[in-house]
Amino acid sequence: MSLWVDHYRPKTLDDLHYHPALSARIKSLAKAGDFPHMLFYGPSGAGKKTRIACTLKELYGKGVEKLKIDQRVFMTPSRRKLDVNIVQSNFHIEITPSEVGNYDRVVIQELLKEIAQTQQVDITARHKFKVVVINEADSLTRDAQAALRRTMEKYMSNMRIILCANSTSKLIAPIKSRCLLVRVAAPTEDEMIKVLKYVASRERLQTDDAALTEIAQDANGNMRKALLVFEALKMQKGILSGPVAIAKPDWETYCCKVGDMIIQDQSPSRVLEVRSKLYELLSHCIPPTVILKTIADRVVELVDESLKADIMHWAAIYETRMRVGNKKIFHLEAWVVKVMSLYKHFFYDIDMSGFD
Amino acid sequence: MSFFQIQPPRQAAKEQVVDHALQPWVEKYRPQTIEDVSSQEHTVAVLRRTLTSTNLPHMLFYGPPGTGKTSTILALSRQLFGPDNFRSRVLELNASDERGISIVREKIKDFARQTPRAQSGVSSDGKTYPCPPYKIIILDEADSMTQDAQAALRRIMENYARITRFCLVCNYVTRIIEPLASRCSKFRFKPLDNISTSQRLTHIACAENISLDPSVVNALITTSQGDLRRSITYLQSASRLANSTSPPTVITPEDIQEIAGVVPDTVVNEFAATLGIDIGGKDKTKAKSFDEVRREVKQIVREGYSASQLLSQLHDLIVEHPTLPALHKAKSALAIAEADKALCDGADEELWILEVALQIHKAVS
Ligand SMILES: Nc1ncnc2c1ncn2[C@@H]1O[C@H](COP(=O)(O)OP(=O)(O)OP(=O)(O)O)[C@@H](O)[C@H]1O
Ligand SMILES: [Mg+2]
Numbered sequence: 068m069s070l071w072v073d074h075y076r077p078k079t080l081d082d083l084h085y086h087p088a089l090s091a092r093i094k095s096l097a098k099a100g101d102f103p104h105m106l107f108y109g110p111s112g113a114g115k116k117t118r119i120a121c122t123l124k125e126l127y128g129k130g131v132e133k134l135k136i137d138q139r140v141f142m143t144p145s146r147r148k149l150d151v152n153i154v155q156s157n158f159h160i161e162i163t164p165s166e167v168g169n170y171d172r173v174v175i176q177e178l179l180k181e182i183a184q185t186q187q188v189d190i191t192a193r194h195k196f197k198v199v200v201i202n203e204a205d206s207l208t209r210d211a212q213a214a215l216r217r218t219m220e221k222y223m224s225n226m227r228i229i230l231c232a233n234s235t236s237k238l239i240a241p242i243k244s245r246c247l248l249v250r251v252a253a254p255t256e257d258e259m260i261k262v263l264k265y266v267a268s269r270e271r272l273q274t275d276d277a278a279l280t281e282i283a284q285d286a287n288g289n290m291r292k293a294l295l296v297f298e299a300l301k302m303q304k305g306i307l308s309g310p311v312a313i314a315k316p317d318w319e320t321y322c323c324k325v326g327d328m329i330i331q332d333q334s335p336s337r338v339l340e341v342r343s344k345l346y347e348l349l350s351h352c353i354p355p356t357v358i359l360k361t362i363a364d365r366v367v368e369l370v371d372e373s374l375k376a377d378i379m380h381w382a383a384i385y386e387t388r389m390r391v392g393n394k395k396i397f398h399l400e401a402w403v404v405k406v407m408s409l410y411k412h413f414f415y416d417i418d419m420s421g422f423d
Numbered sequence: 424m425s426f427f428q429i430q431p432p433r434q435a436a437k438e439q440v441v442d443h444a445l446q447p448w449v450e451k452y453r454p455q456t457i458e459d460v461s462s463q464e465h466t467v468a469v470l471r472r473t474l475t476s477t478n479l480p481h482m483l484f485y486g487p488p489g490t491g492k493t494s495t496i497l498a499l500s501r502q503l504f505g506p507d508n509f510r511s512r513v514l515e516l517n518a519s520d521e522r523g524i525s526i527v528r529e530k531i532k533d534f535a536r537q538t539p540r541a542q543s544g545v546s547s548d549g550k551t552y553p554c555p556p557y558k559i560i561i562l563d564e565a566d567s568m569t570q571d572a573q574a575a576l577r578r579i580m581e582n583y584a585r586i587t588r589f590c591l592v593c594n595y596v597t598r599i600i601e602p603l604a605s606r607c608s609k610f611r612f613k614p615l616d617n618i619s620t621s622q623r624l625t626h627i628a629c630a631e632n633i634s635l636d637p638s639v640v641n642a643l644i645t646t647s648q649g650d651l652r653r654s655i656t657y658l659q660s661a662s663r664l665a666n667s668t669s670p671p672t673v674i675t676p677e678d679i680q681e682i683a684g685v686v687p688d689t690v691v692n693e694f695a696a697t698l699g700i701d702i703g704g705k706d707k708t709k710a711k712s713f714d715e716v717r718r719e720v721k722q723i724v725r726e727g728y729s730a731s732q733l734l735s736q737l738h739d740l741i742v743e744h745p746t747l748p749a750l751h752k753a754k755s756a757l758a759i760a761e762a763d764k765a766l767c768d769g770a771d772e773e774l775w776i777l778e779v780a781l782q783i784h785k786a787v788s
Contacts, residue, residue: 175519
């Protein structure tokens with residue numbers, strides 16, 4: 068038995084619950100033969116992937132659902148072997164560049180060339196071109212993006228590219244100039260409740276509005292999270308009526324605790340304690356940006372209005388350094404110390420300008 | 424991959440011809456001769472002369488995306504050599520080809536040192552082509568070549584200059600090492616001016632038989648900022664959408680903005696108002712709290728608007744604001760500049776939209 072998120076995932080553009088205008092638009096694009104390259108972007112959990120899958124189905128019909136996973140070996144210029152898993156159907160192929168790290172350019176170059184030089188074997192296929200779906204396109208290296216550019220023009224008769232990204236900011240202008248941009252906004256609370264109600268009715272589950280509203284609010288636009296929480300709650304309780312008291316995930320509680328610790332005491336020994344907690348979080352694979360943002364959110368709840376902007380300012384600064392730099396922990400810790408100093412400064416009104 | 428059948432390239436070429444009606448307009452209306460290239464008068468004037476003389480310098484084309492660089496060099500090569508000799512005389516390599524130092528040493532060098540065979544001028548399509556006694560190597564998207572590979576090119580360029588000309592094409596001229604750049608005649612491709620863009624778009628609209636309102640052309644010009652490829656892509660998508668309803672509707676400027684990912688004015692204005700910028704709305708703006716600003720930011724992030732797009736629109740709003748004091752504008756611009764850099768470094772969008780919001784909020788209150 069599959070999870071609700073998967074089981075109730077819409078299969079066609081008509082099944083999609085929200086953004087009907089967008090669905091209609093994609094549908095009309097898919098009908099014409101001159102389908103463009105596309106770039107789907109929007110926050111995570113907004114349903115980009117689902118929408119892409121539906122688009123593929125609209126393009127090719129049921130055949131795209133027959134997926135197989137291929138083990139492929141690529142050779143880097145320095146003769147290292149790369150093993151990559153590739154998901155594909157007869158009509159499309161999917162790649163996630165982060166799986167191949169810094170060598171994404173090699174994989175992209177080879178795969179695209181191969182596809183570009185081949186043709187649809189299935190003569191009944193509705194379109195002559197194949198589609199290459201590139202997930203997490205914002206993590207493509209610059210080199211890989213550059214490798215896409217002319218390929219996207221040159222082989223347009225055999226291939227279309229669909230990029231999926233959280234934001235367009237990290238994509239170079241020449242790529243954006245070659246795609247049709249499609250923004251997928253997160254669903255509103257009402258839209259999420261509608262989806263939850265639909266699932267509840269299919270599951271013959273009794274719920275009330277209070278419970279559903281609570282789940283929708285908690286998910287904050289992330290439909291996947293809402294459905295996961297919904298199913299988990301049903302497992303625990305059976306009947307869902309509000310208030311449901313959604314438990315926060317462990318790491319979130321943990322981050323909040325770190326926030327509290329920063330505000331309770333500002334001392335070298337406290338910095339050490341915080342550090343070990345940060346290590347703990349990192350070792351559980353919580354992304355450092357998420358750690359920083361969650362702690363910051365907690366800290367600004369606790370401090371005076373006049374300090375909040377400064378704390379977020381330094382959060383932004385150190386988050387950027389974390390991306391550019393190498394050791395995440397340095398920058399997380401630097402931010403913690405900065406916040407402690409700001410707080411102490413504010414509280415005792417000591418002049419700490421010498422420490423800047 | 425058993426179900427992929429590698430087809431001989433010749434057949435693929437034939438396919439493309441059949442496809443013509445379904446071709447994307449950017450390809451369909453790619454300039455076929457250098458005379459078709461709009462807006463780059465200087466470049467075209469110089470290149471026109473090379474068609475009659477038999478001389479051609481090494482060249483470096485640079486400029487923003489979608490301004491006709493690739494089209495120009497392809498058109499020029501085609502006009503010089505004609506369809507028959509194109510393959511033997513022109514080598515096109517772009518960033519999707521492996522162009523490490525070893526390829527430069529082998530493939531490029533091999534091609535560069537072949538002596539071109541003399542050709543009679545008349546080609547199979549009945550036309551005469553100048554077919555000058557050299558070959559052209561096009562290195563498209565040369566800014567993504569490594570420094571080493573570029574350095575290796577230096578010698579090749581010099582040694583075989585008699586029989587081979589290079590054309591480097593790039594967006595960022597500073598990424599080309601100086602010794603290479605100094606061996607080339609440089610041609611800057613400007614972002615297309617409004618009149619050329621509008622002429623080209625009208626031409627396409629005529630050929631495709633769609634009606635185009637001047638306001639739509641304006642919307643295309645402002646959203647694509649001199650990138651003709653982008654405006655053509657937008658136009659095609661918009662026309663497809665307009666035709667898909669029954670009865671077909673006409674294209675509106677709003678359609679274009681939606682397709683182009685422009686943040687709607689209402690959203691930008693509301694954001695600005697939250698930051699304490701007077702946008703001439705109903706209630707005089709009053710001081711907003713941290714929480715209110717943050718809520719607004721979270722809402723925008725949820726809508727999925729791109730941070731860079733939002734900030735650039737916010738920037739325009741602030742800079743052109745009629746009553747905001749210069750100092751406030753300057754401080755806001757600083758904050759936006761910082762954020763732009765951070766976003767280029769891959770920083771978190773939500774944190775930086777919030778940062779800009781808070782800085783501007785502080786500056787204007
Ligand atoms: N100056 C121009 N005149 C006519 N058409 C143009 C011009 N510039 C761009 N176009 C149109 O835009 C498309 C893309 O142009 P082209 O490939 O030459 O851009 P580019 O400068 O090489 O961009 P990039 O830097 O992204 O590679 C062409 O197919 C053509 O339809
Ligand atoms: Mg180009």
